Amino acid sequence: GENVEQHPSTLSVQEGDSAVIKCTYSDSASNYFPWYKQELGKGPQLIIDIRSNVGEKKDQRIAVTLNKTAKHFSLHITETQPEDSAVYFCAALDGSARQLTFGSGTQLTVLP
Amino acid sequence: ETGVTQTPRHLVMGMTNKKSLKCEQHLGHNAMYWYKQSAKKPLELMFVYSLEERVENNSVPSRFSPECPNSSHLFLHLHTLQPEDSALYLCASSQALRGTGDGYTFGSGTRLTVV
Numbered sequence: 001g002e003n004v005e006q007h008p009s010t011l012s013v014q015e016g017d018s019a020v021i022k023c024t025y026s027d028s029a030s031n032y033f034p035w036y037k038q039e040l041g042k043g044p045q046l047i048i049d050i051r052s053n054v055g056e057k058k059d060q061r062i063a064v065t066l067n068k069t070a071k072h073f074s075l076h077i078t079e080t081q082p083e084d085s086a087v088y089f090c091a092a093l094d095g096s097a098r099q100l101t102f103g104s105g106t107q108l109t110v111l112p
Numbered sequence: 113e114t115g116v117t118q119t120p121r122h123l124v125m126g127m128t129n130k131k132s133l134k135c136e137q138h139l140g141h142n143a144m145y146w147y148k149q150s151a152k153k154p155l156e157l158m159f160v161y162s163l164e165e166r167v168e169n170n171s172v173p174s175r176f177s178p179e180c181p182n183s184s185h186l187f188l189h190l191h192t193l194q195p196e197d198s199a200l201y202l203c204a205s206s207q208a209l210r211g212t213g214d215g216y217t218f219g220s221g222t223r224l225t226v227v
Contacts, residue, residue, distance in 0.1 A: 004154070034215045043116075043202050043218030044155075089155065099145075099168060100216060102155040 002027040002094040006103025013080050014111050021106045023090035024072040032093035033073045034100070035064060039086045047088075048075070080110045115139040118203050118219035125193065126227055133188040133222045135203030142207065144186040145216065146178060149200040161186060193226045200224070 003026040013019045025033075031052040036044035050057045050064045050073065057064050061080075066073040077084055090103040116137045125131050137144065146158040160168035161180040175197075177189040186203055200223050204216040 036218075041220070043118075043204075043220045045218065046215040049215055099157050099160060101157075104152070104154045 002030060002092055002101040004090060004092050004101050004103045006090050006106060008106060009104065010107045010109070012109045012111060015080060015082060017080055019075075019077045019080055019084070019108055019110075021075045021088055021090070021108070022072060023074070023092075023103050024070075025092040025101075026071065027092065027094050028068075028071065029096075030092040030094055033064070033066060034091050034093075035062075035075050036089045036091065036102075037086045038089065038105075044089055077108075080108075082110050082112055084108060085110045116203055116205055116217050116219035118201075118222050120222055121220065122223045122225075124225045124227060125190070127193060127195075129193075130189070130191040132190065133201055133203075133224075135186040135188075135219055137184055137186075137203075137205040137217070139205060139217060141205035141217070142183055143205060144180060144183075145204040145206075146186065146188055147202040147204060147218075149202055149221070151199075155202070159188075190224075193224075195226050198224055198226045 006023045034049035035047050037047045038044040048059050048062050048064050050066050061078045063076040087105045087107050089105050091100040093100055119134045143162045145160050148156045157170050158172045159178040164180045175192050179187040200221040202221045203219045206216045
């Protein structure tokens with residue numbers, strides 16, 4: 001089955017700086033890669049996703065890049081703000097398209 | 113609210129109790145999921161239902177029993193749980209099992225503590 005690894009597990013940045021979270025996956029047939037943000041006391045919320053036919057996608061301060069050859073994808077947050085502080089999860093939809101496999105999460109802290 | 117509502121938000125139960133978690137989605141989705149979220153571990157898929165039919169059961173102990181009476185409701189029946197079952201239980205839904213659509217929509221979860 002699919003295996004997703006996520007790094008780092010914790011990340012602290014100064015407000016206004018950029019944050020980068022990286023994930024690798026094992027199933028070369030995986031074709032959909034969403035990112036979720038989980039705030040305290042809430043369930044994960046989809047913030048951006050990318051499909052395997054695209055190399056990069058951007059939505060305001062958030063961007064995701066995908067390298068299919070190397071089987072890794074990354075989340076980039078620019079001009080970070082305190083409200084960006086949360087746990088971020090990457091995920092990959094396996095080749096059979098039956099289930100999402102999640103990374104172990106990154107606790108992002110934006111320091112004012 | 114995200115369109116997926118879970119109740120209760122918090123639950124404390126003894127090892128001999130029987131309780132149920134409820135999930136309701138108001139998004140017209142056809143697939144629903146139960147995930148377990150433990151501290152410092154990846155989200156673990158427990159069950160998948162598509163159009164009220166269970167299509168995945170990821171080696172979950174029989175003390176967890178899912179029920180999907182219709183495409184909008186999903187239950188997780190709990191009995192004789194163990195302390196290691198204490199976790200956040202998340203329900204999610206998606207437009208279709210195989211389509212990616214807009215991804216999964218999660219509820220806020222039920223924080224379960226087994227004493």
